[in-house]
Amino acid sequence: MPELAVSTRGLRKTYRTRRGKRVVAVQGLDLDVPTGGVHGFLGPNGSGKTTSIRMLLGLVRADAGTMALFDRRVPEHLPEVVSRVGAIVESPKFFPAFSGRKNLELLADAIGTPRRRVGEVLEETSLGERGKDRFKSYSLGMKQRLAIAATLLKEPELLIFDEPTNGLDPAGIREIRETMRALGEQGRTVLVSSHILAEVEQVADTVSIIGHGRLLASGTVAEVIGGTAKGTVKVAVDDHDRATRILTSAGLTVRADGNYLLVDGAEHPSDVTRRLAQQELYVSELIPVRADLESVFLELTADEGLGGDR
Amino acid sequence: MIRLTSVELRRLIARRLTVVGVAAVLLITAFLLFATWRNSQPLTAAEQQQNQVIFEQIHKDWELHGEENQAQCEKDWESQPDPKPTLEEMCNYTEPKLEDFGRPKTVFTEVIPDLLLGSSYLLAFAGFLIGASFLGAEFSSGAISNWLTFEPRRLRVYGSKLLALAVGMIPLAVVVLALVLGGTFLIIDHLGTTAGTTGKAWGDLTETAGRAVLLAAAAAALGGVVGSLLRHTAAAIGVAMGYVVLVEAVFGGFLTTAQPWLIRINFDAWVKHGTTYFVDKCQTSVDGGYFCETVEKTVSFEHGAWYLAVITVLLIAAGAGAFYRRDVN
Numbered sequence: 001m002p003e004l005a006v007s008t009r010g011l012r013k014t015y016r017t018r019r020g021k022r023v024v025a026v027q028g029l030d031l032d033v034p035t036g037g038v039h040g041f042l043g044p045n046g047s048g049k050t051t052s053i054r055m056l057l058g059l060v061r062a063d064a065g066t067m068a069l070f071d072r073r074v075p076e077h078l079p080e081v082v083s084r085v086g087a088i089v090e091s092p093k094f095f096p097a098f099s100g101r102k103n104l105e106l107l108a109d110a111i112g113t114p115r116r117r118v119g120e121v122l123e124e125t126s127l128g129e130r131g132k133d134r135f136k137s138y139s140l141g142m143k144q145r146l147a148i149a150a151t152l153l154k155e156p157e158l159l160i161f162d163e164p165t166n167g168l169d170p171a172g173i174r175e176i177r178e179t180m181r182a183l184g185e186q187g188r189t190v191l192v193s194s195h196i197l198a199e200v201e202q203v204a205d206t207v208s209i210i211g212h213g214r215l216l217a218s219g220t221v222a223e224v225i226g227g228t229a230k231g232t233v234k235v236a237v238d239d240h241d242r243a244t245r246i247l248t249s250a251g252l253t254v255r256a257d258g259n260y261l262l263v264d265g266a267e268h269p270s271d272v273t274r275r276l277a278q279q280e281l282y283v284s285e286l287i288p289v290r291a292d293l294e295s296v297f298l299e300l301t302a303d304e305g306l307g308g309d310r
Numbered sequence: 311m312i313r314l315t316s317v318e319l320r321r322l323i324a325r326r327l328t329v330v331g332v333a334a335v336l337l338i339t340a341f342l343l344f345a346t347w348r349n350s351q352p353l354t355a356a357e358q359q360q361n362q363v364i365f366e367q368i369h370k371d372w373e374l375h376g377e378e379n380q381a382q383c384e385k386d387w388e389s390q391p392d393p394k395p396t397l398e399e400m401c402n403y404t405e406p407k408l409e410d411f412g413r414p415k416t417v418f419t420e421v422i423p424d425l426l427l428g429s430s431y432l433l434a435f436a437g438f439l440i441g442a443s444f445l446g447a448e449f450s451s452g453a454i455s456n457w458l459t460f461e462p463r464r465l466r467v468y469g470s471k472l473l474a475l476a477v478g479m480i481p482l483a484v485v486v487l488a489l490v491l492g493g494t495f496l497i498i499d500h501l502g503t504t505a506g507t508t509g510k511a512w513g514d515l516t517e518t519a520g521r522a523v524l525l526a527a528a529a530a531a532l533g534g535v536v537g538s539l540l541r542h543t544a545a546a547i548g549v550a551m552g553y554v555v556l557v558e559a560v561f562g563g564f565l566t567t568a569q570p571w572l573i574r575i576n577f578d579a580w581v582k583h584g585t586t587y588f589v590d591k592c593q594t595s596v597d598g599g600y601f602c603e604t605v606e607k608t609v610s611f612e613h614g615a616w617y618l619a620v621i622t623v624l625l626i627a628a629g630a631g632a633f634y635r636r637d638v639n
Contacts, residue, residue: 058462059455060637078462087459093452097326109317111460150456 003071005158005189006033006056011065013051013213025051026213028065033191033208035070035157038184040204040221041193042297048213049193050090053162057087069158083111086151087160091167092143094135100146101131104153113153121149125179141172148179159183161192165199177203197297209300216300224296233269235261236285237276246279247272262289311466311473318474327443332482335436339486342425343493350416350501361412368406376403391597416502419511422494423582426515429490430522430581433483434529438550441475441533446543455638468538468633472531472626479530480523487519514583521581528622535629566590570609573621579614 011029014022026048033039043049054060056067058075067074069081094103104118122131125145130138138146144164151159161180165173181203184190194200200207201221208218217224236259237243243261244254252272253264266272273283322328353361383401387394394400448454461467498504536546562572566589569575578585587609592602 054455054637054639057459059458060639061635075462082460082462085459089455089459091452093456095321095448095453096451098321098324102324106317106321107457107460109320110314110457112313147456154460 003035004032004068005035005039005070006031006191007068007071008052008056009066011052011055011067012063013048013055013060014063024213026055026062029210029213030215031208031210032218033189034206035189036184036187037205038180038190038192038203040200040207041191041210042197042200042207043193043195043210045195047195047211049195049210050162051213052210053087053089053160053191053193057085057089057160059089083154084157085160086154086156086158087162088144088147088151088164089160089162092147092150094143094146094150096134096136098135099132100127100135100138100142100149103135103146104131104150107150108153111154117153121152124152125149140167141169141175144168144172144176148176156188158189158191161190163194164192165194165196173199209297211300217296232289233263233266233272234285234287234289235263235272235276235283237261237281237283239281242279243276243281246275246281250275260285260287311470314461314466314470315473315477318470319478322440322444322474322478325444327447328440328478331436331440335432335482335486336489338432339429339489342428342490343497346416346421346425346494347497347501350498352415352501353412357412362408365406365408365411372403372406376405379403391595391599416498417506418495418498418502418504419506421498422491422515423518425490425494426487426518426522427578427581429487430525431577433479433486433522433526434577436482437475437479437526437528437530438533438536439547440479441530441535442537442546442550443533443543444475444537445471445534446537446541446546449538449541450543458638464634465630468630471538472534472629475530475534476527479527483523483526487522491515491519518581518583521583525577525580525618528618532622532625535625538629538633570607570613571617573618575609576614576617579609579611580618583611585609585614 008029008031011026011031012024013026014024016022029048029052031041031052033041041049041052051060055062056069056074058078061075069078069085072078072081074081094100095106098106101118101122104121105115107113108115108118119128119131122128125148127142127145127149130142135143135146148161159180161176164176164180168176177199180190180192184203184205190203192200192204204221206218206220207224209216209224234257235243240256240261244256247254247261247263250271252266255262255264263272269286269288273286276283380401380403383403384397387397387400390400448457458464458467495504495507533546533550536550537543540546540549558572558574562569562574566587569587569589575585575587585608586606588604588606590602591605592600594600
């Protein structure tokens with residue numbers, strides 16, 4: 001069995017609120033992240049993504065279950081693998097009164113990385129000129145880039161980005177996306193958690209979708225889309241009523257959608273045109289509606305609500 | 311651990327609050343020396359003249375009425391109800407001397423113990439503040455979570471931070487206490503008297519200063535512990551201040567017999583190699599009157615040392631337990 005970058009089994013975490021109520025953040029999460037490429041970790045806000053990541057990094061204690069990074073159980077063996085893992089959990093957190101460079105130097109010194117590496121990662125993340133400025137004077141995008149620079153100090157094999165584009169402008173989002181893609185293409189494993197599907201779909205090779213702290217679907221993007229969503233075709237035809245009767249009698253599901261009909265269940269779009277043409281009804285437009293990650297995500301998490309139970 | 315501690319030391323030195331704290335401590339030390347200089351000034355010619363006049367008047371009065379006053383006082387003393395003060399306490403009409411009038415010369419060995427004690431309070435307070443901020447700010451800014459993703463061995467991280475605080479506080483304490491000792495000696499040597507400052511006296515003063523240095527280092531580490539437990543600088547300082555006001559001042563003031571278990575008394579006992587405190591002992595006399603007397607009690611150096619050691623170890627252990635187990639969000 002190939003080495004997994006991340007593996008969890010039966011992972012569980014509950015929190016106690018200030019009022020003493022217990023809430024389940026993660027319940028029995030089984031997650032596998034293969035090595036290499038970008039893995040999207042998707043779920044609605046509050047579905048347990050950040051808590052799961054925090055548990056993997058030893059920041060939060062799991063109540064039950066097992067976790068492994070590169071086949072080493074964590075948190076017991078975390079010190080042995082931590083040099084292979086770089087992580088940004090939620091917003092970048094550094095010492096605000098220190099410069100970006102100073103923050104990185106302290107981290108580099110703590111792990112015994114040569115100081116020259118600090119200059120290199122600052123250049124890699126286009127922060128070379130602003131390295132001497134205080135962290136608190138940075139824009140959100142710069143803070144995010146500094147956080148990426150910090151993770152690169154270790155030259156990690158696994159990078160964990162938790163909601164990396166939160167609060168960024170479109171240019172910043174694109175920049176982070178390209179960075180993640182580039183890191184994945186370098187052979188590193190990038191685990192990116194997000195509730196913004198479009199950004200993940202563009203870069204992810206594999207995805208896991210969670211809701212209420214449970215795994216709902218996992219696999220390559222194509223597998224997850226294909227395994228969950230059904231083919232839909234958008235049809236423009238003159239006589240909606242007749243067309244609906246013909247297609248329904250053929251076992252397809254038909255819904256009105258403005259000037260179009262939405263037809264579900266057709267194995268191939270040509271099935272629709274053929275059946276209608278046999279009854280001398282001719283299609284003026286036929287648009288295959290491609291199932292995307294967003295629709296799959298919404299379908300899978302429909303019962304989960306917009307937020308989780310945290 | 312050594313690498314982590316040296317990184318934490320560099321961070322400690324680079325912090326603005328550390329720089330401000332050190333500057334404030336040095337400024338207060340300078341004020342302390344200035345006040346010593348002012349208080350040690352000899353009397354002016356006019357003040358000496360005035361003292362001479364007052365002395366002569368009182369001496370003349372003593373010559374005329376001294377014996378008469380003494381006899382009357384002794385008679386009054388005999389009629390005092392029990393328990394009565396001693397005769398020497400009540401009737402002391404000895405001949406006035408000129409040197410008893412006006413401000414006496416400042417003696418180095420008399421003023422320096424209190425100056426060292428005051429400086430040790432200042433250093434402990436500054437150390438606590440710097441320590442509380444060092445860890446409190448790290449938690450409140452969230453930087454600790456980033457730090458732990460680089461070094462997840464929490465007890466090492468915790469130990470390195472406390473060690474850096476303790477080690478970092480030592481040079482400041484040494485400099486301040488050396489300034490107080492040396493500066494006060496020079497001032498009083500010039501304006502007062504340093505007679506009696508023997509080698510043994512210097513040895514005792516050095517030991518006192520050494521104990522104050524250790525206390526400042528411990529206070530910095532404990533500030534770090536409280537900062538990490540409360541995860542916020544302001545909360546740590548607020549709790550410390552609340553403790554000082556409510557427990558040390560109010561509770562200690564009402565329940566005077568609890569004083570041996572207050573930090574301040576044990577602090578004094580440690581720095582001064584033993585200290586005293588006073589309790590009011592009240593009782594009803596044979597004639598039904600209710601009276602109180604103030605009784606002096608002693609807290610030994612050993613008591614102070616054990617008390618502070620136990621408090622320090624317990625707090626550090628509690629902080630370590632919390633730091634090790636607590637979720638970092």
